[in-house]
Amino acid sequence: MSDEGTQTTRLSPDDAFSALGSETRVRILRELGAAEESLAFSELYERLDLSDSAQFNYHLDKLLGHFVHKVDDEYALASPGERVVEAILSGAVTDEPRLERTATEQRCTDCDRRLEIEWQNGSVEVYCPSCESRWDRSWGRVGGPVEADSGYMGRLPLPPAGLDGRSPTAVYRAAQTWANLELVAVAAGLCPRCSATVTRDLSVCATHEGDDGVCSACESTFAVRLTAHCTNCIFSTGTGAAWGLLATPELPAFLFEQGLNPLAPENPDHLDTVLNDYEEDIVSTEPFRADFTFAVGDEQLTLRVNRSLEVIDTPRRD
Ligand SMILES: [Zn+2]
Ligand SMILES: [Zn+2]
Ligand SMILES: [Zn+2]
Structure with missing residues (x-):
C-alpha cells in the first residue's frame, strides 16, 4: 500500500467515537464534506479559522487513516468520514425537533x-x-x-x-x-x-x-x-x-x-x-x-x- 493515511483501518466503536470527540475534529470532517474536492493542508487550515497550526495538525492526525485520507498531499473524507457527515447533516444523531x-x-x-x-x-x-x-x-x-x-x-x-x-x-x-x-x-x-x-x-x-x-x-x-x-x-x-x-x-x-x-x-x-x-x-x-x-x-x-x-x-x- 502507498503512503500513510490512504489505508483505511478498522477501529473499535470506542476508538472511533473518541476520535470524533472533539469539536475541531468534527469541524474538519464537515469542512471536508462541504469541499467539492480534496484540500491541501493550508486550505483546510484556513477554512477552519484556527489560531494554532500545531493543534490543527494534532487533530487532523487523529482522523487520518480512518475518517480522512491523504492522497498526493491533499486531504479528503474517507467513506466512514462521509457517513459521519451525512449522519450529522440528517440531524438523526443530533436534532430532536418538535x-x-x-x-x-x-x-x-x-x-x-x-x-x-x-x-x-x-x-x-x-x-x-x-x-x-x-x-x-x-x-x-x-x-x-x-x-x-x-x-x-x-x-x-x-x-x-x-x-x-x-x-x-x-x-x-x-x-x-x-x-x-x-x-x-x-x-x-x-x-x-x-x-x-x-x-x-x-x-x-x-x-x-x-x-x-x-x-x-x-x-x-x-x-x-x-x-x-x-x-x-x-x-x-x-x-x-x-x-x-x-x-x-x-x-x-x-x-x-x-x-x-x-x-x-x-x-x-x-x-x-x-x-x-x-x-x-x-x-x-x-x-x-x-x-x-x-x-x-x-x-x-x-x-x-x-x-x-x-x-x-x-x-x-x-
Ligand atoms: Zn441494519
Ligand atoms: Zn388478531
Ligand atoms: Zn378517517
Missing part, C-alpha cells in the same frame, strides 16, 4: 377528515381524528411498542432533516415516500440502515377479528403481520404482511399497471390505501398459505403466499 400533533391537508381516505401528524423519536406518527385505529401500539424504536392514542394509523420513519422547510402536508408526503423506500429494502431482505440481512417473520393471529378496527388478540387490523429484524444493527420494523410483497414482480407490476408508482408515489395516499386495505384469507395453516387480494378500482390481484412470503400462485377470484 412537531406537535398538527392537521395536514391530506384527507383520510375512509372518512375524509384531515389526517394529523406528530414527529417524535425519529418518526412521523399519523392519526385520523375520527377513524378506528389501524394499530393499537406504536412500533417505537426505543423500549419496544407502546400503547398508541386512539385513531393511530401508523408511524413513518423520517430523519429530522425531513422536517426542514416543509409544511405538515409535505412532511407527511415525504415520510410516506421515505417509509416506502425502507419497506422496499426490507421486502428485498436488506436493512435500510446498514445494508446487512434482515430476518423476516410472519405472525398469524389464529382468532383474528379485525373487521371493526383493531383485533383485541393481536392489536392490529392485520391477521398476518410481518416483523423484520436486522442481523447486524438494531433496526426492526413491523407492518401488515402485504408490504413484504413490494419486492416481488407481481405486486409492483399490478400497481404500475393501475397507474400507481410503488417506489415514488405521486399519490401516496392512494398507494397507502391499496397497500393497507387489502383482503386477507388464510387458506391453510399447515403448510401456511394465505391469499392477499389488492384492489384498485374494479381491478383486483390475488397473491397466494407461503410463510416466507413467496408468491406461489395468483389464483383467480370469482
